[in-house]
Amino acid sequence: MRNSTLALAVLLACAASPASAQDGAPPNVPSRYSFNRVDDGFLRLDNQTGQIAFCSPHAVGWACQAVPEDRAALEKEIARLQGEVASLKSEIAALREPPPPLPPADLTPPRPPRPPADLTPPTTEKSEDATKLREDIERARAAFENAWRRLVEMILNFQKDMMRKG
Numbered sequence: 001m002r003n004s005t006l007a008l009a010v011l012l013a014c015a016a017s018p019a020s021a022q023d024g025a026p027p028n029v030p031s032r033y034s035f036n037r038v039d040d041g042f043l044r045l046d047n048q049t050g051q052i053a054f055c056s057p058h059a060v061g062w063a064c065q066a067v068p069e070d071r072a073a074l075e076k077e078i079a080r081l082q083g084e085v086a087s088l089k090s091e092i093a094a095l096r097e098p099p100p101p102l103p104p105a106d107l108t109p110p111r112p113p114r115p116p117a118d119l120t121p122p123t124t125e126k127s128e129d130a131t132k133l134r135e136d137i138e139r140a141r142a143a144f145e146n147a148w149r150r151l152v153e154m155i156l157n158f159q160k161d162m163m164r165k166g
Contacts, residue, residue, distance in 0.1 A: 043067070 035042045041056030044064055055064040 034045045044053045044055050052067040053064040
């Protein structure tokens with residue numbers, strides 16, 4: 001039994017190692033199987049398909065049995081991921097769609113605003129009110145004119161000060 005175990009270990013080591021140079025294969029080609037020692041034997045991983053088998057000594061010799069996979073769980077995960085991919089693709093497609101067209105613009109020129117009724121020119125009957133209104137407008141114009149003149153003077157003085165300091 002010990003000799004068969006040793007023979008199997010040598011056989012497995014040869015199978016796991018790259019093909020020899022005398023076979024004509026390149027020395028760096030990865031082997032199809034890789035083996036890992038476990039308590040009662042070896043786990044064999046098929047590097048091409050991903051299948052795992054448990055190899056152990058039997059009365060007649062060594063035998064490898066496929067390790068059962070939880071295929072239902074794998075199929076469920078694959079279905080979930082396919083659904084997620086489909087939803088992400090639809091979101092991307094929605095983002096790539098052009099925005100809806102804008103409503104047509106109203107190109108008619110705006111109407112000039114109407115003056116309020118209380119600022120309409122007075123009639124001859126209200127000549128005293130018209131005189132008072134004109135005086136109020138003239139006082140407001142003079143106040144705005146004075147404020148503007150003072151603002152311009154302040155800006156000029158500020159510029160002169162900055163030129164002296166700079």
